[in-house]
Amino acid sequence: MVFILEYESFIFIALELHIKKVVWMLETKETFRKEVSSLKDYILLLTVDAKNYNETTIDTLRFLINEQHVPGVYVTLNKPFEVIQRNLQSNNIDPRIIIFIDATSRPGGVKKIENCLAIGSQEKLSDISVAMDQAINALQTDDKFLIFDSINTLSIFNKQATVARFIHFLAGKIREWKIKGIIITLEKETEQSLLDELTQFSDFRVDTGGES
């Protein structure tokens, strides 16, 4: 009790900040929905905070699959396919309509598991590109999405120039395929020049990092 009285003002400030953050996030989600829901193809740059990373990814997939009923391709460089599948199932999102390209480090090279292609390394950009192209073209619907998760992980394993070239390629391909492209990156972990380049190519930029 004494502790609460002593630090009352701090607790109130913290609560206020938290509420502000929640409100800001809700506003962000709303703007995201407003801007994106009516469009057929776009490139969206999602800059997230590490804390909100999971939530944002799940929210994005929920919006695309449960609300818009669009199938698509999810390129993951952070979490293995099994973990993402489990997360989606626990959040009532159907993972069967997603083709996963798992570029996390695994031993054993390229492997196919159900609707997932495990590339085995974040450095095999050529394989990732070919897999993306094949997966997108295999989807027979008009509307489809591609989520690239994430650019900051790509820049850990590859040179900056290579990542920049890959971004150019990815943006060009998303435009060519006429699909909904969502590129996720951790704002604090991405170099400013790379972030500028990404912003330049994208139609929208949504920051879900909150006030730092």
Next chain:
Amino acid sequence: MVYIAAVGITTVLFGIGSLLLISRARNKLTDGSIRRFMDNFSICLAFIVTFSVWQTLRDIYQVGGTFDGQTTYLSYPEYIFIIFAYIAFIITSFRTQKISEEFGFKDVGKKISQIMKSEQKAAAPAPDEAAEPKQEEIKENVKAKKPAQRKKKNAKKK
């Protein structure tokens, strides 16, 4: 004979050109299945180019096999090169098959479209449910028409 040599030289030049192109393309790729496929393909090509070089040199210097069917030991390496080229082609074709199994998503795409269709069917209202609103609409229309018809009848009576 000169014509045959010219054809041989042209073939060798084309072969070397394609080897150079493959090497340039390979350098741009990161390590992975596609690059390994290119390696295999360039090995096939290398054997064929070597075969052509050997044959052209033999033609130019007029040694080894001749057109009347007589062959000497100098023409044997040609057979070896072409045999190796075909072996490399088989290996490359096998790798292509593996790549298509790994990177081919056609079946997954079909499955996804089936799932989408079944979901759409499940989400669509049942035929009875869909018919009901129509009947309601008809009733409403009848109700709306009745006062107008009555008015007309009254007007006729008057």
